[in-house]
Amino acid sequence: MEYFLNQLVNGLSQGAIYALMAIGYSVIVGVVGMVTFTYGEIMMIGAFGAYYVFQFVGVNLPLALLAAFASSFVLGIIVYKLCYERFFNAPRHISLLCTIGFSMLIKNLVQIVFGPEAKPVLNIIDNRTFSIPLGGAVSIDLKLLQIVIMALVVVLAVTLTLFFNRTKSGVALRAVSQNKEAAYLMGINVKRTAMLGNCIGCGFGGIAGILLAIYYYTISTTTWGGFSMKAFSASVLGGLVDLRMSALGGLFIGIIENLGITISSATFRDMFAFGFLILMLVIRPQGFASKKGSRV
Amino acid sequence: MSKVRALFEKYQALFYVLILAVLCAVPFLLPKALYVRYACNILMYATLAGSLNIINGYSGQTCLGQAGFFAIGAYTMAALSTNFGVSFWLLLPLSGLLAALVGLLVSLPTLKLKGIYLSIVTLGASEIIRIIAQTWTPVTGGAMGIKQIPYPQLFGLDTFRPKYYYFIFLFIGVVFLFVTKRVLASRVGRSWIAIREDEIAAKSLGVQTSFYKSLNFMYGAFWAGVVGCAYAPFVNYIEASQFTTDTGFNVLAMIVIGGQGTLIGPIVGSTIVTLLTESLRFLESWRYVIYAVLIIAMMWLRPQGIAGASNSILAGGKIKRKPAAAGGKGGASHG
Amino acid sequence: MAERKTTLLEAKGVCMYFGGLKAVEEVDMQIKQGDIFGIIGPNGAGKTTFFNVCTGIYPPTKGKIFFEGQDITGVSPEKAAQLRIARTFQNLQLFKFMTVLDNVKIGCHIKTKSNLLDAIVHTKQYKQDEEYTTEKSLDILRSIGLHEYRDAKAGNLSYGMQRKVEIARALALDPKILLLDEPAAGMNPQETKSLMEFIKMLNQDGYTIAVIEHDMKFVMNSCNHILVLNFGKKIFEGSPDQVKVNQEVQSAYFGRGLVAGEALK
Numbered sequence A: 001m002e003y004f005l006n007q008l009v010n011g012l013s014q015g016a017i018y019a020l021m022a023i024g025y026s027v028i029v030g031v032v033g034m035v036t037f038t039y040g041e042i043m044m045i046g047a048f049g050a051y052y053v054f055q056f057v058g059v060n061l062p063l064a065l066l067a068a069f070a071s072s073f074v075l076g077i078i079v080y081k082l083c084y085e086r087f088f089n090a091p092r093h094i095s096l097l098c099t100i101g102f103s104m105l106i107k108n109l110v111q112i113v114f115g116p117e118a119k120p121v122l123n124i125i126d127n128r129t130f131s132i133p134l135g136g137a138v139s140i141d142l143k144l145l146q147i148v149i150m151a152l153v154v155v156l157a158v159t160l161t162l163f164f165n166r167t168k169s170g171v172a173l174r175a176v177s178q179n180k181e182a183a184y185l186m187g188i189n190v191k192r193t194a195m196l197g198n199c200i201g202c203g204f205g206g207i208a209g210i211l212l213a214i215y216y217y218t219i220s221t222t223t224w225g226g227f228s229m230k231a232f233s234a235s236v237l238g239g240l241v242d243l244r245m246s247a248l249g250g251l252f253i254g255i256i257e258n259l260g261i262t263i264s265s266a267t268f269r270d271m272f273a274f275g276f277l278i279l280m281l282v283i284r285p286q287g288f289a290s291k292k293g294s295r296v
Numbered sequence B: 001m002s003k004v005r006a007l008f009e010k011y012q013a014l015f016y017v018l019i020l021a022v023l024c025a026v027p028f029l030l031p032k033a034l035y036v037r038y039a040c041n042i043l044m045y046a047t048l049a050g051s052l053n054i055i056n057g058y059s060g061q062t063c064l065g066q067a068g069f070f071a072i073g074a075y076t077m078a079a080l081s082t083n084f085g086v087s088f089w090l091l092l093p094l095s096g097l098l099a100a101l102v103g104l105l106v107s108l109p110t111l112k113l114k115g116i117y118l119s120i121v122t123l124g125a126s127e128i129i130r131i132i133a134q135t136w137t138p139v140t141g142g143a144m145g146i147k148q149i150p151y152p153q154l155f156g157l158d159t160f161r162p163k164y165y166y167f168i169f170l171f172i173g174v175v176f177l178f179v180t181k182r183v184l185a186s187r188v189g190r191s192w193i194a195i196r197e198d199e200i201a202a203k204s205l206g207v208q209t210s211f212y213k214s215l216n217f218m219y220g221a222f223w224a225g226v227v228g229c230a231y232a233p234f235v236n237y238i239e240a241s242q243f244t245t246d247t248g249f250n251v252l253a254m255i256v257i258g259g260q261g262t263l264i265g266p267i268v269g270s271t272i273v274t275l276l277t278e279s280l281r282f283l284e285s286w287r288y289v290i291y292a293v294l295i296i297a298m299m300w301l302r303p304q305g306i307a308g309a310s311n312s313i314l315a316g317g318k319i320k321r322k323p324a325a326a327g328g329k330g331g332a333s334h335g
Numbered sequence C: 001m002a003e004r005k006t007t008l009l010e011a012k013g014v015c016m017y018f019g020g021l022k023a024v025e026e027v028d029m030q031i032k033q034g035d036i037f038g039i040i041g042p043n044g045a046g047k048t049t050f051f052n053v054c055t056g057i058y059p060p061t062k063g064k065i066f067f068e069g070q071d072i073t074g075v076s077p078e079k080a081a082q083l084r085i086a087r088t089f090q091n092l093q094l095f096k097f098m099t100v101l102d103n104v105k106i107g108c109h110i111k112t113k114s115n116l117l118d119a120i121v122h123t124k125q126y127k128q129d130e131e132y133t134t135e136k137s138l139d140i141l142r143s144i145g146l147h148e149y150r151d152a153k154a155g156n157l158s159y160g161m162q163r164k165v166e167i168a169r170a171l172a173l174d175p176k177i178l179l180l181d182e183p184a185a186g187m188n189p190q191e192t193k194s195l196m197e198f199i200k201m202l203n204q205d206g207y208t209i210a211v212i213e214h215d216m217k218f219v220m221n222s223c224n225h226i227l228v229l230n231f232g233k234k235i236f237e238g239s240p241d242q243v244k245v246n247q248e249v250q251s252a253y254f255g256r257g258l259v260a261g262e263a264l265k
Helices: A001-033 A039-056 A061-087 A092-114 A144-166 A169-178 A180-185 A190-216 A226-237 A243-263 A268-283 B003-010 B012-029 B033-058 B066-084 B090-108 B115-136 B160-185 B186-197 B198-202 B211-234 B244-258 B264-279 B288-300 C046-053 C079-083 C100-107 C116-121 C124-144 C161-171 C189-206 C216-222 C238-244 C247-254
Strands: A131-132 A139-143 C007-018 C021-033 C036-040 C063-069 C086-087 C179-180 C208-212 C225-230 C233-238
Touching: A001 A039, A001 A139, A001 A144, A001 A190, A001 A226, A001 A243, A001 B012, A039 A061, A039 A092, A039 A190, A039 A226, A039 B090, A061 A092, A061 A190, A061 B288, A061 C161, A092 A226, A092 B115, A092 B288, A131 A144, A139 A144, A144 A169, A144 A243, A144 B066, A169 A180, A169 A190, A180 A190, A190 A226, A190 C021, A226 A243, A226 A268, A226 B115, A243 A268, A243 C116, A268 B090, A268 B115, A268 C124, B003 B012, B012 B033, B012 B160, B033 B066, B033 B160, B033 B186, B033 B211, B033 B244, B066 B090, B066 B115, B066 B211, B066 B244, B090 B115, B090 B211, B160 B186, B160 C116, B186 B198, B186 C100, B186 C116, B186 C208, B198 B211, B198 C079, B244 B264, B264 B288, C007 C046, C007 C208, C021 C036, C021 C046, C021 C208, C021 C225, C036 C046, C036 C189, C036 C216, C046 C179, C046 C208, C079 C086, C086 C161, C100 C161, C116 C124, C124 C161, C161 C179, C161 C189, C189 C208, C189 C216, C216 C238, C225 C238, C225 C247, C233 C238, C233 C247
Parallel strands: C021 C233, C036 C208, C036 C225, C086 C179, C179 C208
Antiparallel strands: A131 A139, C007 C021, C007 C063, C225 C233
């Protein structure tokens, strides 16, 4: 029971990071209208951006997060120019393959530039654990790290929502995501707005990247494809373009994974995520969202 | 040009025999065993890429999980031959059929899905197959993999030498091309292509698109399984890490570069990619960078690939007279 | 008026709603054997939607569709085609990159039945099918006057010719009924005229035809029975002469107060 509850907490905090990944992913898919396979590498670059802040400036979490956001944001511009802008009217598989190519490019460049070995990310957040008794002998352990992550994700999600609802660019982004042609007729610069949306989505991916690195105490150069898949899965669960639902999807996958391994071994972790995704796609392709059909 | 074509058509049979003769001579002409190994790889990947091309290039479903079908073939062969000593030549079709069965299972949930959802399901399925291979120790050897896979019998030749193993790959490749060429020139192949070009129109002409899409998946998976079966003894040792999504992307890159929607495309792709990655070995990781740039460049300049079907929607849909209307291929609008 | 024969395609109280939008509401229709049946109505009247319901692209929200007395409500488009209900599309859904001949060949799909194995070993079935397909396709192209363009890419032809390819493709099904969705759209008057003659000729050959068209001259001169839709509802049905003088049709088309006789000339 105690193990189960602790796994639930683990699932929640990991799910929070997945939620952030999924939000970023959904912003990209919503605004650009095309899916990306580069998301894992975008997260990795964000993580590296923050890593070098830790290396050269010291442990400064806000600055690191900013660096993560900025480096992924900049990468987002390149991705947009290379993989999307040209292919708005082309068959979908073309930009898809383009992002696969770009993902290979970044993965290998990173291994060349930063070296193939994983980088340790240690002691960023105090390794303190709060034990919360639940009556009887049962108690759950809550790490400070987990609290910080969950709080951060909530703050970021709220900020993004405010941005979308209260600012002019935010509203333009929403317009573009709903109907490019109508937005264009309303005088919105669709291409630039789409690029901005892509970059913001990437930036959130970058932050999720460094959070993952902090959570696992390491930045690897190879495991990001799996996270990209999870971001995609979460976002599919949310109907691909609905931010709140995607976040919910992320939480859900985090919990499923961590509860799943309580009944089997940890090697099956990914299988639960993918299996659940496929099941979900078969039963309810529109995800948690109520609206049927989607743009992709 | 048309003269060349006419000449080609007149002596078509002769031409093919000539090519086959040259291909048969290749392992004896190459000076080093290593080069013969490369030739084996080219043939193997050409067929594997060809099997993916059946799905991506002919029915327009973007499958990203060919590594999974490949793995099914390889593990079927390895497990049955090491445990029960089943003959390679029996396992060849068996591996294919098993892969086709998995192909059917994968295709069923994808029938109602379009584009990216379909791609993701195939990718997820391929990962699940890999994870099973990694954990189902009694059958797949788990993380240890399966070692010492017996070499196939071939007229008493030493098939552990690439020089002779080459002929197994050649045989599979030729049969694949022969059979596929026939299928494509039939009602089945036409239906696949019709689905690729315009699914709604195909439906309205009575093509049971679900059936043909599943059949297409099974056919592609079948050949991936067959190639997997031949791959296992060739490398003598298989483990789950040989069948990652990157393996799938690698095959995908071959058809992207070589060309989709033609039979020659995957052969060109396999040759280019294999030669490139082998000859640029001294560049270490940089060769993958070059490789990645090549993929992106291809998408920009020639999305159907070097030898791909220019006369298809794969080429980027540029034939359009009307500017792409809102909704694009959505079709049936209510007027 | 000639005696009306057996009913081929029948719609009974067909409704099609998209959310709150009532695209088609309570439409009844009877297409008889041998008809050239016109469906007219202003833009957005629900004509194409009605067609889509009849050919199985959408299942109707309410109502029933019968074909030769058999209930075909909600069947798939494939099934509808197998029952030999052929159609063309308003916005042209040709296989643009395929040759004209190949386009028509795909239309022969339901008339043939060779499978994967037949194709691999070239069985008798396969040979028969291929022969049938090629012969049939060439015949149709000849009769529609596209024979010399058989090897051209369908997407490269002129708009009018593309429409013809679509009709040729539908004819390959050997249809019992042919539903044409705005076949004359984008054609010049010359082409329209020849199309009209072609459709009449097909009709004489025994094809039953339903046609959605905007070109009044086209409809009035070729159809023997006309259904008028407006805002998803049937507002009138009758012969061309009756339609010409009907008040409601005129007001739907031209607003009230205009002398329709002049406009409809």
